[in-house]
Each structure stands twice: as structure tokens, then as C-alpha cells.
Amino acid sequence: xxxxxxxxxxxxxxxxxxxxxxxxxxxxxxxxxxxxxxxxxxxxxxxxxxxxxxxxxxxxxxxxxxxxxxxxxxxxxxxxxxxxxxxxxxxxxxxxxxxxxxxxxxxxxxxxxxxxxxxxxxxxxxxxxxxxxxxxxxxxxxxxxxxxxxxxxxxxxxxxxxxxxxxxxxxxxxxxxxxxxxxxxxxxxxxxxxxxxxxxxxxxxxxxxxxxxxxxxxxxxxxxxxxxxxxxxxxxxxxxxxxxxxxxxxxxxxxxxxxxxxxxxxxxxxxxxxxxxxxxxxxxxxxxxxxxxxxxxxxxxxxxxxxxxxxxxxxxxxxxxxxxxxxxxxxxxxxxxxxxxxxxxxxxxxxxxxxxxxxxxxxxxxxxxxxx
Amino acid sequence: xxxxxxxxxxxxxxxxxxxxxxxxxxxxxxxxxxxxxxxxxxxxxxxxxxxxxxxxxxxxxxxxxxxxxxxxxxxxxxxxxxxxxxxxxxxxxxxxxxxxxxxxxxxxxxxxxxxxxxxxxxxxxxxxxxxxxxxxxxxxxxxxxxxxxxxxxxxxxxxxxxxxxxxxxxxxxxxxxxxxxxxxxxxxxxxxxxxxxxxxxxxxxxxxxxxxxxxxxxxxxxxxxxxxxxxxxxxxxxxxxxxxxxxxxxxxxxxxxxxxxxxxxxxxxxxxxxxxxxxxxxxxxxxxxxxxxxxxxxxxxxxxxxxxxxxxxxxxxxxxxxxxxxxxxxxxxxxxxxxxxxxxxxxxxxxxxxxxxxxxxxxxxxxxxxxxxxxxxxxxxxxxxxxxxxxxxxxxxxxxxxxxxxxxxxxxxxxxxxxxxxxxxxxxxxxxxxxxxxxxxxxxxxxxxxxxxxxxxxxxxxxxxxxxxxxxxxxxxxxxxxxxxxxxxxxxxxxxxxxxxxxxxxxxxxxxxxxxxxxxxxxxxxxxxxxxxxxxxxxxxxxxxxxxxxxxxxxxxxxxxxxxxxxxxxxxxxxxxxxxxxxxxxxxxxxxxxxxx
Ligand SMILES: Cc1cc2nc3c(=O)[nH]c(=O)nc-3n(C[C@H](O)[C@H](O)[C@H](O)COP(=O)(O)OP(=O)(O)OC[C@H]3O[C@@H](n4cnc5c(N)ncnc54)[C@H](O)[C@@H]3O)c2cc1C
Numbered sequence: 020x021x022x023x024x025x026x027x028x029x030x031x032x033x034x035x036x037x038x039x040x041x042x043x044x045x046x047x048x049x050x051x052x053x054x055x056x057x058x059x060x061x062x063x064x065x066x067x068x069x070x071x072x073x074x075x076x077x078x079x080x081x082x083x084x085x086x087x088x089x090x091x092x093x094x095x096x097x098x099x100x101x102x103x104x105x106x107x108x109x110x111x112x113x114x115x116x117x118x119x120x121x122x123x124x125x126x127x128x129x130x131x132x133x134x135x136x137x138x139x140x141x142x143x144x145x146x147x148x149x150x151x152x153x154x155x156x157x158x159x160x161x162x163x164x165x166x167x168x169x170x171x172x173x174x175x176x177x178x179x180x181x182x183x184x185x186x187x188x189x190x191x192x193x194x195x196x197x198x199x200x201x202x203x204x205x206x207x208x209x210x211x212x213x214x215x216x217x218x219x220x221x222x223x224x225x226x227x228x229x230x231x232x233x234x235x236x237x238x239x240x241x242x243x244x245x246x247x248x249x250x251x252x253x254x255x256x257x258x259x260x261x262x263x264x265x266x267x268x269x270x271x272x273x274x275x276x277x278x279x280x281x282x283x284x285x286x287x288x289x290x291x292x293x294x295x296x297x298x299x300x301x302x303x304x305x306x307x308x309x310x311x312x313x314x315x316x317x318x319x320x321x322x323x324x325x326x327x328x329x330x331x332x333x334x335x336x337x338x339x340x341x342x343x344x345x346x347x348x349x350x351x352x353x354x355x356x357x358x359x360x361x362x363x364x365x366x367x368x369x370x371x372x373x374x375x376x377x378x379x380x381x382x383x384x385x386x387x388x389x390x391x
Numbered sequence: 392x393x394x395x396x397x398x399x400x401x402x403x404x405x406x407x408x409x410x411x412x413x414x415x416x417x418x419x420x421x422x423x424x425x426x427x428x429x430x431x432x433x434x435x436x437x438x439x440x441x442x443x444x445x446x447x448x449x450x451x452x453x454x455x456x457x458x459x460x461x462x463x464x465x466x467x468x469x470x471x472x473x474x475x476x477x478x479x480x481x482x483x484x485x486x487x488x489x490x491x492x493x494x495x496x497x498x499x500x501x502x503x504x505x506x507x508x509x510x511x512x513x514x515x516x517x518x519x520x521x522x523x524x525x526x527x528x529x530x531x532x533x534x535x536x537x538x539x540x541x542x543x544x545x546x547x548x549x550x551x552x553x554x555x556x557x558x559x560x561x562x563x564x565x566x567x568x569x570x571x572x573x574x575x576x577x578x579x580x581x582x583x584x585x586x587x588x589x590x591x592x593x594x595x596x597x598x599x600x601x602x603x604x605x606x607x608x609x610x611x612x613x614x615x616x617x618x619x620x621x622x623x624x625x626x627x628x629x630x631x632x633x634x635x636x637x638x639x640x641x642x643x644x645x646x647x648x649x650x651x652x653x654x655x656x657x658x659x660x661x662x663x664x665x666x667x668x669x670x671x672x673x674x675x676x677x678x679x680x681x682x683x684x685x686x687x688x689x690x691x692x693x694x695x696x697x698x699x700x701x702x703x704x705x706x707x708x709x710x711x712x713x714x715x716x717x718x719x720x721x722x723x724x725x726x727x728x729x730x731x732x733x734x735x736x737x738x739x740x741x742x743x744x745x746x747x748x749x750x751x752x753x754x755x756x757x758x759x760x761x762x763x764x765x766x767x768x769x770x771x772x773x774x775x776x777x778x779x780x781x782x783x784x785x786x787x788x789x790x791x792x793x794x795x796x797x798x799x800x801x802x803x804x805x806x807x808x809x810x811x812x813x814x815x816x817x818x819x820x821x822x823x824x825x826x827x828x829x830x831x832x833x834x835x836x837x838x839x840x841x842x843x844x845x846x847x848x849x850x851x852x853x854x855x856x857x858x859x860x861x862x863x864x865x866x867x868x869x870x871x872x873x874x875x876x877x878x879x880x881x882x883x884x885x886x887x888x889x890x891x892x893x894x895x896x897x898x899x900x901x902x903x904x905x906x907x908x909x910x911x912x913x914x915x916x917x918x919x920x921x922x923x924x925x926x927x928x929x930x931x932x933x934x935x936x937x938x939x940x941x942x943x944x945x946x947x948x949x950x951x952x953x954x955x956x957x958x959x960x961x962x963x964x965x966x967x968x969x970x971x972x973x974x975x976x977x978x979x980x981x982x983x984x985x986x987x988x
Contacts, residue, residue: 280882282737286742289743292743313880314794319745376478378475379476
């Protein structure tokens with residue numbers, strides 16, 4: 020990370036050898052000390068009637084030719100930290116031609132990209148000096164959302180080279196992924212602005228913001244994060260809540276098991292692995308989620324099949340379609356380990372095995388043959 | 392070929408006085424036509440098979456002729472599999488022609504590998520019977536074997552029972568009869584195996600290189616077409632004989648480097664190259680590998696290879712696995728080696744260990760032509776590709792899932808990728824800009840990144856790369872960034888499940904110690920390639936092929952010293968390290984190897 024931020028500074032210095040014209044103008048949102056509406060491009064939920072007020076932090080971003088620019092923290096009326104923000108003015112240079120870019124950037128409490136406000140007076144422009152269209156801002160927003168963008172690990176000159184034509188197939192060979200990926204992700208004609216903006220958002224400030232938040236972290240903040248829709252908040256809360264707090268917030272945790280992204284679900288189930296044997300009934304909501312969760316999480320869930328209630332095992336026999344081949348084999352292996360298989364389960368197995376629409380019907384057929 | 396087959400038939404006939412049985416292995420057909428021999432999944436489904444890989448155009452018939460000992464009516468079964476059962480016609484359908492008759496039964500329609508009854512045919516022993524496989528779809532119909540019997544008893548389908556049945560019916564002795572002895576046996580001819588063989592041979596070792604493909608290079612071969620990345624380290628001279636140019640992955644330029652590589656390896660008199668030979672077993676006694684058994688993938692001929700030292704460069708760690716070497720698979724918990732990376736948390740290194748690994752790929756491409764090109768509907772592919780639409784595939788076309796083993800489920804993984812490819816291409820073809828496009832190349836070989844990792848005296852971790860840990864035996868050097876892949880579907884279920892993303896960590900120059908290149912518990916076993924001793928995150932940097940090539944070369948030189956002093960690999964580190972390092976230094980400048988013609 021550090022390396023990339025450093026690289027960015029070097030890059031800016033290098034490209035800013037050219038002379039600047041007029042002095043710096045300030046972005047409109049510069050004076051905003053209260054936020055009463057969501058930033059124009061924003062990834063978090065904005066609840067109606069939210070009013071955030073600004074507070075200072077020791078954090079700053081240094082851009083070339085402009086110097087230090089403050090990073091502020093917006094808090095809600097209970098003084099809980101909500102959002103970091105900075106009004107940025109930074110030079111963008113391409114082929115010796117430099118312009119200033121004005122933009123207000125927002126970060127989450129964990130230093131992830133949260134959104135931006137454009138400057139009405141000083142809109143972003145492209146290489147040919149055309150102003151950004153609204154759709155271009157959206158594209159920039161999409162780019163900034165991608166914390167693992169290809170812009171991260173490439174120097175700017177690496178992003179504009181074309182792949183060598185193939186010796187055997189001529190120019191019609193497979194195109195280099197890099198150039199294509201870059202083209203798809205940046206605003207056409209504004210590679211340099213996009214590059215600079217991305218590295219500002221995802222530069223070393225990210226870590227500093229997170230560290231600043233961690234200093235003020237308390238249980239209330241974690242619970243808020245757990246209840247937020249933003250995945251990184253959920254994940255951070257899940258990683259930092261202790262066992263007891265898991266219990267207290269169990270209904271939200273089990274809800275996230277159903278509604279969260281696969282990564283969140285897998286984390287939850289791995290973290291609660293021992294609960295399947297220790298308090299099987301509490302874990303019932305997890306079994307109920309079986310048909311709705313992704314394949315990876317379902318595999319992790321099925322690892323606990325030996326602790327599932329008979330009712331659950333029977334219920335799964337009506338859900339065989341959602342199981343992958345190996346998941347089905349795991350389930351059948353569990354059945355085989357039982358002394359008796361209930362008639363209801365057998366009936367469901369036979370029904371499944373007779374279906375000509377089921378990819379894995381043959382496995383159940385073989386199982387029934389072997390266990391008859 | 393014919394002779395072998397005849398022997399087989401006589402054997403079977405004499406075993407069974409009542410029924411007349413003939414087992415015909417499809418991979419041994421005299422003329423495979425447009426079908427390809429696919430030996431990738433032998434350990435799982437039992438045998439190499441013929442695969443009608445026509446990218447949607449039916450392939451030319453495969454044919455052979457068989458001499459029956461007795462005339463009569465024979466029942467016929469074909470061992471096959473419908474590779475995508477569901478509410479559509481099976482994608483890989485074919486028919487069987489016996490003599491002049493095409494049997495009505497459409498084959499390739501049963502779920503899971505097993506015997507499908509094809510019908511019966513009258514056979515006249517007076518003339519050889521002509522047998523043909525007629526592909527109907529060009530979409531990977533599969534035929535493993537054909538069984539003729541005068542009795543209507545289907546052979547067993549389960550893989551375990553089948554192996555015993557096959558052995559019995561072909562009256563195969565347990566051990567291969569021919570035994571070959573070498574100084575060094577290298578199994579797996581990827582970049583790692585090639586480099587090991589060359590280094591060993593240059594030092595005068597008599598080397599066997601056993602490789603299950605017709606061409607060398609593994610993932611770098613023209614069959615898979617991945618370009619080699621990384622640096623040459625100490626072994627530039629050797630690696631330049633086998634590396635590739637930096638063309639895009641999947642480029643047909645791989646063919647040029649293929650010629651170079653094959654020619655260079657073949658130029659060593661003391662490398663016996665066994666192409667199309669696949670090792671299927673290894674035995675260890677007192678923690679030493681005694682032999683490796685291998686089978687010719689077309690003819691089924693077998694040989695046993697003995698040597699004082701073996702190199703496992705199969706990528707999957709097969710030799711180690713069979714010999715009982717310690718190995719690991721999947722991701723260690725973050726605390727096992729302290730491989731935490733704040734920025735990527737669980738995606739990088741999980742709190743609890745799991746069996747997620749980097750996935751496998753099938754590379755592919757299409758090209759524009761000057762006339763309209765049709766492409767069939769592929770309803771069986773759409774549940775995988777969904778609304779994805781593409782005309783080429785690069786490295787991101789990758790598949791891994793925690794219920795699938797990259798080894799045991801490799802066929803399912805390959806097939807999933809084929810569905811992703813055909814479905815995405817079919818969607819792209821609906822766009823009129825692609826009217827003239829046609830599939831040019833789709834690999835049928837699954838290109839792997841990660842599977843078993845054999846455990847050595849040192850386990851190379853992410854931290855060794857991150858910190859650039861210096862080792863007294865740091866024989867492999869690398870500067871390439873560490874990257875670990877994950878499936879993007881983990882972050883958003885709406886993403887296709889066959890596309891990955893890479894997380895890059897820019898490390899300083901780092902070193903891999905020699906101690907990561909031999910087995911901890913199998914004394915005479917070296918390993919080189921992606922199955923060397925490392926953690927999941929540790930593999931992120933050095934899995935690329937110049938690095939794995941460096942490992943191979945390092946191991947080849949070590950083997951030569953092992954032979955010189957009659958010691959085991961570990962003792963090179965404990966007793967001969969200086970000489971070993973000097974040898975590595977000296978070889979850099981060796982212009983005309985003495986062992987070369
Ligand atoms: C799509 C893709 C893109 C990649 N991108 C890059 C890249 O750009 N550059 C790069 O350098 N690396 C790249 N990699 C990684 C690299 O190709 C692999 O890590 C590679 O496998 C390392 O080489 P190897 O010699 O260890 O194994 P392999 O190349 O897999 O060679 C092992 C060989 O052993 C053979 N074999 C296996 N079992 C047996 C047996 N029982 N008997 C006989 N032979 C056997 C196999 O057929 C195989 O050919 C990529 C991988 C993939 C899949």
C-alpha cells in the first residue's frame with residue numbers, strides 16, 4: 020500500500036514539471052460544515068433527516084503544487100463518527116499540459132471509498148478540455164468503487180501501451196487484457212484524471228483513516244456497523260465482536276447469514292462452527308437458510324450435518340436439487356451412517372432419483388441400490 | 392497396436408470358456424480421427440478416453456478394427472458419460488458403427504461415468520470387424536471403452552469395481568514387466584520438470600522424463616498457452632531453452648516456443664523422454680521412493696522406473712501422494728504462519744483454515760472471418776454462463792469452489808469452464824457484430840494453478856516473500872509481485888462464478904530455499920513446480936513458470952551432487968551446501984555442456 024501511495028506522489032511530481040496557469044480556485048463544497056443530504060455519488064445508505072456536522076482530524080492529504088488538504092470527519096448529532104471527507108484540489112498532467120482537478124471525496128469509517136461531490140464551478144474535464152458528462156461522473160464513481168482496479172498496480176505509461184501483435188495470427192490475435200480492462204473501467208479521454216482520483220481515494224490516507232477510527236472504536240460503533248448494509252462494515256464488525264456480543268446480536272448475525280454476500284456468510288459460519296454441536300437448536304435459522312445461500316457457504320454448513328436435527332435432515336431430502344454433486348454425496352454419506360433411514364426420506368430420495376431433470380439423480384439411484 | 396489387441400482378445404477368450412468378451416479401449420483405436428485422447432482424469436474415472444472436442448462441429452470418426460475369435464451375436468456396452476445431464480439433449484452425443492451397421496442407440500446420454508448399453512451386433516470371425524465412433528455434436532462426447540460380450544451382463548460401473556474388472560478381463564499382471572533404471576526420474580514435463588531434466592543431464596545424470604502429453608511445457612505448452620513470467624534467477628541459460636515470449640495468454644504464438652522447447656530437451660542424449668506416458672503409481676519403502684509405474688496413454692503399455700532419486704514436478708504432487716509424502720491443500724488459517732494482510736483480510740488469509748484454492752482455467756479464443764459463421768444453441772451451457780457474453784478468454788476465466796477438489800473434481804471443473812465458454816460465446820454470437828466470428832481454439836486441457844503442495848524441510852510463506860527473507864540456501868530468486876486469486880462471486884453473487892480477480896502484493900526481491908524443494912519425510916524425493924513446499928499465500932508469487940523452472944534447475948543440480956556423494960537431498964543442505972552453490976554459480980557460464988552431443 021505505502022509503496023503505491025509513494026509511487027503516486029512521484030508520478031504527480033514527474034508530470035507536473037509543466038507550468039501552471041491561473042491560481043487555484045476552491046471547490047463549492049469547501050465551506051460545507053454541515054451535510055444534510057447525501058453526497059451526489061455515494062455508496063452508503065443515507066437515512067432521511069440525517070444531519071452531519073464537521074469536525075477536524077489531524078489527517079491530511081498532500082498534493083503537489085497545492086500542499087496539505089484537510090481530511091475532516093462528519094459526525095451525527097450524537098457525535099458518533101459517520102464519514103470522512105476532504106475537498107481536494109490537485110494537478111492532473113498529461114503530455115506536459117496541467118489542469119487542476121476539484122473534487123470532494125468521502126471515505127467510510129474504515130477508509131474505504133464512500134463517494135464524491137463534484138464541483139459545479141470547476142467541473143472535471145477530459146484531455147480535450149470537454150467537460151465530464153453526467154454519465155462520465157457515474158463511470159468515475161464505478162471506478163473509484165473498485166479498490167482493486169487495474170490502475171492500482173500499474174504506472175500510467177503501462178496503461179496505455181498496446182500488446183504486441185501476434186507473429187502467427189497477425190493483428191487479429193487475442194487482445195491484451197490490460198488495455199481492454201483499462202478502457203472499460205476509465206472515463207474515455209480522461210485516463211489521467213481517473214488515475215489521479217483513484218490513487219487519491221485509495222492512497223495511504225485509507226490506512227490512516229482506518230487507524231483514526233480504530234482509536235475511537237467502541238461497542239456501539241461495531242453494532243452500528245453490523246446493522247449497516249455496507250459489506251465492509253459488516254465484516255469488520257463480525258471480525259471484532261466477541262463471543263458474547265455475537266450472542267447479543269444473534270438475530271442480526273443469522274439474518275446476515277441469509278442476506279450477506281458469500282464472504283460474510285462464510286465468515287459467520289466458520290466463526291460459529293462450535294455452536295452447531297454446542298447449541299444445535301439456536302442454529303436452526305442457519306439450516307433454514309440452506310436453499311438460499313451460495314454454494315461455498317452451503318458446503319461449510321453441510322460440514323455440520325451430523326449435528327442437524329432429524330427434522331432438518333428430512334427437510335433437506337426435499338431440497339436435493341440445490342445441492343452440488345459433492346454436497347449431495349456428503350448428505351448421502353450422512354444418511355448411510357445412520358442406522359435407519361426414515362420412510363419419508365426414502366420416499367423423497369426415490370422421487371429425486373426418478374427425475375430426468377436432475378443432473379445428480381443417478382447418484383441417488385446408485386445410493387438407493389447400494390443401500391437397499 | 393494390432394498385435395497387442397490380438398493378444399488381449401486371446402487372453403480374454405481363454406479365460407472364459409462360455410462367454411466371449413472383448414474389451415476395446417477407445418484411446419487405443421488405430422485412428423482416433425478428430426477425437427482427442429484425454430488422459431487428464433485417469434485417477435478419478437479410471438482410464439484415458441476419447442473426447443470429441445470439436446468446439447461445436449462434429450469431429451471426424453474414430454475407427455479401428457478388431458478380430459473376434461468366435462462368431463455370434465454380441466451385446467455391446469460403451470463406457471461414457473453425459474457431461475451435462477438436464478432438461479436438454481445431452482451435449483456430447485455419438486453413435487457406434489459396428490461393421491456396416493450404425494447402432495440406433497444415441498450414446499453419451501447416461502449420467503455419471505458408466506456403461507451405456509448400445510445394442511447388439513452379429514459378428515463374423517472370418518474378417519476383422521470395423522468399429523467406428525460417429526460424433527453427432529462436436530461438444531465433447533466421451534468414449535472410454537467398448538465392451539462386447541455374448542452374454543448380456545453389463546460390466547460394473549463403480550470406479551473401484553471397474554478397476555478390478557478391467558485387470559481381470561485383460562489378465563494384466565500387477566506389476567509392469569519392463570523395468571527401466573535411471574539416475575534420476577523426473578515426472579511431469581512442465582517448465583519445472585524440463586529444467587530439472589536438463590540440469591541433471593548436463594551434470595551427466597541418466598534421466599528419464601515422464602510426461603503425459605505429446606509436447607513439453609505443461610501450462611506453457613501450445614496445448615494450454617500460458618506465457619512464462621518471473622525472472623531467470625541463476626538459471627537463465629537453461630530457462631531460455633524452454634521459456635516463452637510474452638504474448639497474451641492463449642495466443643497461437645505458443646507454437647513457436649513449443650518447437651524450441653521440444654527440440655532443446657530432445658537434444659540431450661542422456662534424457663530419455665517418455666512423452667504420452669502417465670505415471671499412475673509410486674511405491675516407497677523405508678521412506679524412500681523405490682519406483683514409479685507409468686502407462687502409455689494410447690496403448691496402455693506399462694513400464695516401471697527405478698532410480699535413487701525422483702523429482703515430482705507433476706503440479707499435483709502425485710508422486711509424493713502415492714509415496715506417502717506429507718502434503719497440504721487449501722488455505723491455512725491466518726495464524727498458522729501469520730500471513731495477514733490487513734487490506735484484504737479474509738480474501739487473502741482466512742481466520743479459519745479452509746480448502747479454498749486458486750482455480751483452474753481453460754483458455755480460449757475466437758477470430759473474425761470474412762463470412763457469416765453459425766454457432767449452435769447450447770441450452771446446457773446457459774445455466775453456467777447466464778447472460779455473460781464474450782469472444783475470448785484470458786487468465787481471469789478461472790474456476791474454484793470449496794466443494795470441488797482441483798484434483799479429484801478436475802473433470803467437473805474443466806467441464807464447467809467449457810459450459811462457461813460455449814455459453815458466453817453463444818451469447819456473443821447473438822450480437823450482429825460477431826456474425827463472422829468463429830471459435831478458433833478452446834483448450835480441452837485444464838490449466839491448474841494450485842493443488843497439492845508437498846511439505847519440505849522449509850515451508851515457503853507469504854512472509855518470506857514480503858520480507859525478502861534471505862536464506863543460506865536461497866537458490867531460487869524472484870522479484871515478481873505476489874498475487875493470489877479469488878472468485879469474484881464471493882463478493883457478489885450476481886457475478887459469474889467462473890471469473891476471478893487477483894490481489895497483488897508488491898514484494899521486494901525474495902528467495903526460495905533449497906529446503907523447500909525436497910520432501911520432509913520421503914528421503915529421495917525432490918519436488919519442483921507449483922507443488923513445492925509452500926503455504927497457500929506463499930504460492931502466490933512463485934507459481935509462475937520461470938520461478939518453477941528455476942526450482943527445477945536447482946533440483947537437477949542438487950540431484951547430481953546427491954549421486955556424486957551417494958547422499959540424500961537433505962544432506963546437500965547439511966553437508967555440501969558450498970559445493971552446491973558453487974555448482975549453481977559455475978553453470979551460469981557453461982557454454983557447451985559436456986554431456987551434449
Ligand atoms: C490460465 C492460467 C494463467 C496463468 N498465468 C501465468 C502467467 O502468465 N505466467 C506464468 O508463468 N504462470 C502463469 N500461471 C501459473 C503457472 O502456469 C502454473 O503455476 C504452472 O503449473 C507451473 O508449472 P509446473 O511446471 O509446476 O506445472 P505444469 O505446467 O502444470 O506441468 C506439470 C505437467 O505434469 C504433467 N503431469 C501431471 N501428472 C502427471 C503424471 N502422473 N504423469 C506424467 N505427467 C504428469 C501435466 O500434464 C503437466 O503438463 C497461470 C496458470 C493458469 C492456469
